[in-house]
Amino acid sequence: DIVMTQTPLSLSVTPGQPASISCKSSQSLLHSDGKTYLYWYLQKPGQSPQLLIYEVSNRFSGVPDRFSGSGSGTDFTLKISRVEAEDVGVYYCMQSIHPLTFGGGTKVEIK
């Protein structure tokens, strides 16, 4: 199974400042079809996870443009250009080359 490793474990950010989360996979997520099956979810306190980014860098419907994803192969990054109070929660990366696996999560809180 592909192991997903996220860093840091937690992040305390001043509102308006940027934040960055890293996700590394134990194998390349580049599929033979040319797509890379890496996603980012945010789980806000008390809620179910919600999709932010699909296939490395595509924002899901309704996701603010302060969220961006980048990377390739085994190294990926989620960036928040200017953190807002509503961005608090735990961020997870996920890959869907069977069997699907999640990263351990990065907790983002506001200073």
Add this chain to the structure above:
Amino acid sequence: EVQLVESGGGLVQPGGSLRLSCSASGFTFSSYAMHWVRQAPGKGLEYVSAISSNGGSTYYADSVKGRFTISRDNSKNTLYLQMSSLRAEDTAVYYCVKPHIPVWVSLYYFDYWGQGTLVTVSS
């Protein structure tokens, strides 16, 4: 509007059994594989099980293989997870999740999650 509503969670003793249900609406349930993901208290997300659209294929994580059984009733738009020989480490919120495209296990993301149902295994 897509809705996934889980039920059936609760407190059960170690070694006991429980059946979770997920009632789906707002999409053509019978066309989609469906999945279960769980989250232990204060922990991350773990992919548990999946079933193909017609129920003919299933997948289980090693941690639940031989103890959990996933099934579905397309006439009732309902997904099930029968859990037996429960252990303390099965304590978690169990989410019913829908993939964004009707494919079998691979190359998709989950676009809709239920609110989850809490299973607590304790004596």
